[in-house]
Amino acid sequence: MRNKLNTIELFAGCGGFVDGFERTNKYKALACVEWNIKPYEVLKNRMRNKYNYNDTEQRVLRFNIQRTEELINGWYNDVEYGNGIGLSKLVEDNKVDIIVGGPPCQAYSIAGRIQSENAMHDDYRNYLFESYIEVVKKFKPKVIVFENVEGILSASPGGISIIERITEAFSECGYSIIDDIRKNALLDLSDFGVAQKRKRVILIGLNKNVFGENHDKILKDFYNNKLLKYKSETVKSVYDAIGDLPRLMPRDIDAKIGRKKYSHFPEITEYEEHYPRYHNKRDIEIFKELAFDIEIGENKYSSTEALKRLYTEKTGKESNIHKYNVLKWNEPSNTIPAHLKKDGLRHIHPDYNQARTITVREAARLQGFDDDFKFSGSMTSDYEMIGNAVPPEFAKRLANCLYQLFEEHGLV
Template sequence: MKDKLNVIDLFSGCGGLSEGLLQFEHFDLVAHVEWELPMIKTLRNRLVDTWNHSFEEARKRAIFFDIQKTKELINGDWGSESKKKFASDNDELVVNKGLKGLIGDKKIDIIVGGPPCQAYSIHGRATDPNSMKDDYRNYLFESFAKIVENFKPELFVFENVPGILSSKPGGIPIIERISKAFDSIGYKILDNTDIHNSVFDCSEYSVPQNRKRVLIIGVKKDSVFELNDFYESIKRRSNKDNKKTVRDAIGFLPAIYPLKTSIKEGKKNISHRAVENNILQHIPRYNNSRDIEIFKEWVRNKMNYIPHQDKIDFYYKMTKKKTLYSKYRSLEWDKQSYTIVAHLQKDGLTFIHPDAEQARSITIREAALLMTFPIDYKFIGSNAYCYKMIGNAVPVTFAKALGQSIYEVFSNKEINKEINKEYECIDSV
C-alpha cells in the first residue's frame, strides 16, 4: 500500500479536518476548497508555517472559490464573474485548469468535507421563519457529489450535524436526497435503518466539548471496502471513560482580569488584561461594567442551574430588557464545554469563562483549544471572523481519529489482498 493517500478537502474552512489528517502523516491533502477568504488565508498560513509548503504551493492547494460553480472548479477556464471575484487570490494554474490541472495524474483516494450546517441544524430551523426550507445550503451536497463523480475516489466522508438526519426541505428527508444523489453516481451510504450509527460524540475522541457529529461515509457499489468496517474502526477509537474537560483544555492559560476602569488603545476599548500574556490570540473582547458584574454574579451563584424563569427575571433585572430565552451560560472547569458555535462571532454571553474573578467571555485561543486546534494555530481575520471559523470547524483530534480509522481499513484490505495472493500461489502448486 502506498504510504500516503491523496485527499481533496471540500468546504475546508480554516482547516480543522485537514489539520487532523495531516497530523496522522499518512495523507497528502492535494487540494482544499473554501469560499471565505479569511479562512483560506488561515489555512494557507498553516500549510506554510507548519506543513512545509512554500507560499506558492499553499496558494495552489488552498483554493478560494465557490463550490457551487462546480464545472469551473473542476475544469478551470473561469468565466468573467468568477475571475472578477476569485482570480486575484488564486494561482493561475487553478484559474486556467481547475482541480484537474492541479491534481494532474494523481489518483484521488478520498474526498472529505463538511458543508455549512446551518440549514440542517435544529436550532437554525427553529429560528428561521421558514425552517430553512428555502436555504440554498440544503443542496450543497449536490456540488459535493459532482466532484466525487468526477474524481471517483475509493471513499468519501460527508461531515455534518445530527440535524441532517431529520431535515426535510420540500417535505423530503435530506438524507434520502443525499442517498439518491450518490446512488446515481455509483456510491452507497448506510441505509435508513442503519444511518443512526453514523452519529459520533466528539467528547469521546479527546475533544473537551459536547459536540455530536454525523459522518456520512460512502464507497463505490462494487468496492472491496465494507461501510461498517470504517464505522467500527472509528468506534473502537472512542474513549468514554477519559473525557477531557474545560480545565484540561484551557486551565493552564494565563488569567485575564478586568481592569478597574476600561481604557482606550487606538480605536479599541480594553476592559481586561493579563499581567503576563504571551499566548497567541488570547485577548478577550471588550465587556462593559454591567456585563462584568453579570458574569461575576452568574458564575459565583452557579446560575446555570437556576430555573428558566429565574434566568429570564435576572436578565430583566440587570438590563431592563425582556426576553423569552436565557441569555447567559458559563463553562464549568470539570465538565466538557458546550458546543462551540459560530454565533461566538456576535457575542460570548453563553460562553462565560468558568473563573468568576476573570468575569469575561472566552478568547479566540480558548475557543480554539476547546476545538483541539494546536496552541500555535494562527487564525487570520477580524476577531468576529476568527470566532466564526473556529465554530464552523471540525475538531482536530476527532479528524485525526477519523484519519487513523480510514488508513487502518485501507491497510487491512491491502494486507488481506496479499494474504489471498499467497494462498492462490499455494493452491496452484
C-alpha cells in the same frame, strides 16, 4: 515510510479536517477548496508554514463550489476569484483516495430553521451537497467523508428529507453509506478527545467498485468496531483544555492597546488570540454572579426560568430563551458555535474572578486546535471559523481509522 493517501478537501474552512489528517503524516492534500476569504487565508498559511506545502497559492482554491464545472476545469479573469487552474490539473494523474467535506451547516441546523421565516427551505446551502456529489462523480475516490450537524437528520427542504436525497445521490454515483444514520453515524465528539459536547453526523461512503459486494458489512464493522477503538478512555474537560492559560482579570479603567479595545482587562498575553472581547460593567457583574453561584454550589441559576428572570432584572428586557451559560471546569464545554462571533454569553469562563466570556484561543483549544494554529486576527472571523470547523483531534482519529481500513483492504 508508508505510502500517503491523496485527499481533496471541499468546504475546507480554516482547516480542521486538513489539520487532523496532516497530523497523522499519512495523507497528502491534492487540493483544498474554500470560498470565504478569511478562512481561505488561514488555511493557506497553515498548510505552507506548518505542513510545508510550498504551492498553496495553487493548491488551496478560493472559489464558489456551486460553479462546479469551472472548479474542476479552471476559471479565468473572474472579478471576485481571479484565475485558478481547477481541480483536474491539480490532481493530474494522481488517484484520489478520499474526498472530505461538509457543506455549510446553517441551513441544516435546528437553531437556523427556528429563526428563519420559512424554516430555511429556500436556503441555497440546502443543496450544496449536489456540488459535492459532482466532484465525487468526477474523481471517483475510494472513500468519501461527509460531515454535518445533527439537524441534517430532520431537515426537509422542499418537503423532502435531505438525508434521503443524499443517500439516493451517493447510491446513484456508486457509493454505499450506513443504514440507520442516527444510530450509527451520529457521534458525540467529546468521546474522541474533544473537550466539548458536539454531536455531528459523520457519513463514510465506500466506493462499491473498490470494496465489492461486502461494502455494507465493511461499513458496519467500521462504525461498530474500528472507529470505537479510537474513542478516549476519559472525557476531556474544560479545565484540561484551558486551565493553564493566563488569567485575564477585570480592572477599573478602559484602555486601548494597539487596534483593540480591552475593557476592565489587562494587556495581551504571550498566547496569540488570548484576549477578551469588550464587556461592559453590567455584563461583568452578571458573569461574576453566575460563575460564583456555581463555585459555591448554591446553584440558584440552574433553571432556564431563573436565568430568564436574571436577564430581565439586569437588562430590563425579556427573552424567550435564556441567554447565559457558564462553562464548568470538570465537564466538557457545550458546543462551540459560529454564533460566538456575535456574543459569548453561552460560553462564560468558569472562574468568577475573571468574569468574562471565552477568548478566541480558549475557543480554539476547546475545539482541539494547537496553540501554533494562527487565525486571522479578526475576532469576529476567528470565532466564526473556529465554530464552523471540525475539531482537528477528532479528524486525526478518524483519519487514522480510515488509513487502517485502507491497509486492511490492500489499498495503501
